[in-house]
Amino acid sequence: AKTTQPISMDSYEGQEVNITCSHNNIATNDYITWYQQFPSQGPRFIIQGYKTKVTNEVASLFIPADRKSSTLSLPRVSLSDTAVYYCLVGGPLTLSGTYKYIFGTGTRLKVLA
């Protein structure tokens, strides 16, 4: 499923940051996964969910009942959270009929002191 995210966001240290991803064509079997990418590094997994809310030690993921969007929430960001965040939507690849992963353009988050 195609995803749409804001291109960039600025925040200050200590604030909560919410990044929303739109995925209107999400399929029943699709999961929503978020990745974080620092400069000169490959993306790394942050969090994944199917519906409602998921929380781990790094972030929370909110998914409304219709699942057409999702929101990554980063609590009390610090300068080290400056990165690009990607939302990826996909399900069991054999069921979707394709083995492709389609990333969007990502959201560039800049945390200011």
Added chain:
Amino acid sequence: EAQVTQNPRYLITVTGKKLTVTCSQNMNHEYMSWYRQDPGLGLRQIYYSMNVEVTDKGDVPEGYKVSRKEKRNFPLILESPSPNQTSLYFCASSLDPDRVQDSPLHFGNGTRLTVT
């Protein structure tokens, strides 16, 4: 340490000179894939492989080749590189693409390729 290893990290070459970027994973993952990352375009998938000897095109396969002779290795081959292939390349793997909930992608640290 579980990881995806790409080599080289940086590569400068000239148009038409064949090159290979290697990718290896030590997690016994079934799925491996290559992406290129360009400013404003995000990550675009070039090729992927479901298992040994099973490969298929992603969204931008033109000008690239891959092979999967062993489960752990998935090299990217540019037979005749051109300047428009100047990009940042990432290899990634996942355990089982049919269990998306348990199999996030693991990425290498990238290869920055410049073709002059």
